[in-house]
Amino acid sequence: MPRPRRDSEILPAKDRMENAFWELLANREYHKITVTDVVREAGVNRNSFYYHYSGLPELADSAIMHIVHNASPTLPTPGSDPDATWRENMTNLLQSPEHRERLDRLALIAGPHSSPELVDSLRDFGRLTIINSLQLPDKLDLQTDLMLDFTIGGMITVLSRWPQLRDSVTLDDLLDEDVAVLAMSLYLSLSRTDLIGYWHRIFRNNLLAAEAAQ
Missing domain, CATH: 1.10.357.10 (Tetracycline Repressor, domain 2)
Known part of the structure; x- marks a missing residue:
């Protein structure tokens, strides 16, 4: 029985x-x-x-x-290292079966079986999630609004290519300095954190590393 x-x-x-x-x-x-x-x-x-x-x-x-809500990445906290947060998110993305399943499902919305209505829904929920996560004001200034659209559009483009990338992309690819700096720059620009200070730190560390290598 x-x-x-x-x-x-x-x-x-x-x-x-x-x-x-x-x-x-x-x-x-x-x-x-x-x-x-x-x-x-x-x-x-x-x-x-x-x-x-x-x-x-x-x-x-x-x-x-x-899916969008549960797939939201960890955001840097005041005083934390955004680079470390990026590494944590990318490690979780590739090593957690739950995160990969969410990514696979989100990729369906940007894939050939989708529709304009589903893409619009993904875009709207993505915008709302970022606005809430970063505690942005209800009325966005033009610069922030454009940056938000640029970020969401880029995410949807990446999702459309995820079926081709999922079996070939590695953690090292996502932890590449250029990728990490781009991602953190988008985050810092949207959150109105000290972007200039971040760039100064990046360039100063790179300069010190180059001088030490000589």
């Missing part, structure tokens, strides 16, 4: 439907996915689906929002 399953072993219906959405999107175009497909994949009934969601677009928004 099979052992009864404990409640803790069964994912809530919303989690199962979001997982079903990602599984289906990996195998077919978004506009070809139906509510029937979702409930069948998730093992729930249609009443359960419509109890939680008004339709497939709301499910998609919920799935994207949760």
Whole structure:
């Protein structure tokens, strides 16, 4: 006689439907996915689906929002070393199966099975997450707003190429000085931290290292 399953072993219906959405999107175009497909994949009934969601677009928004929120990187704290934070984030990204799964799923939104609506949703949630994480004001000045759009656009471009990169990119690639400096510069520019001081420190350390090598 099979052992009864404990409640803790069964994912809530919303989690199962979001997982079903990602599984289906990996195998077919978004506009070809139906509510029937979702409930069948998730093992729930249609009443359960419509109890939680008004339709497939709301499910998609919920799935994207949760992935973006859970994939948010650790941000440097006042007085911390942004380089160390970058190394911590990149190490977690490549060595944590959970982080890689989130990245794989986000890449689906920038992939061939997606739609303009899904990309817009990813862009909106990405912007909101960065604004909240950096505690930016509700009304952004033009420079910050443009930098935010530039950052989100770059992230979506990287996600579109992730299927080709995921098996070849290494930790050393992501810890390359040029990559790290670019990423930290974007962060510092958005957070209005002492960007000039950061650059002065980078150049001073590089100069000292060059002099020591002579």
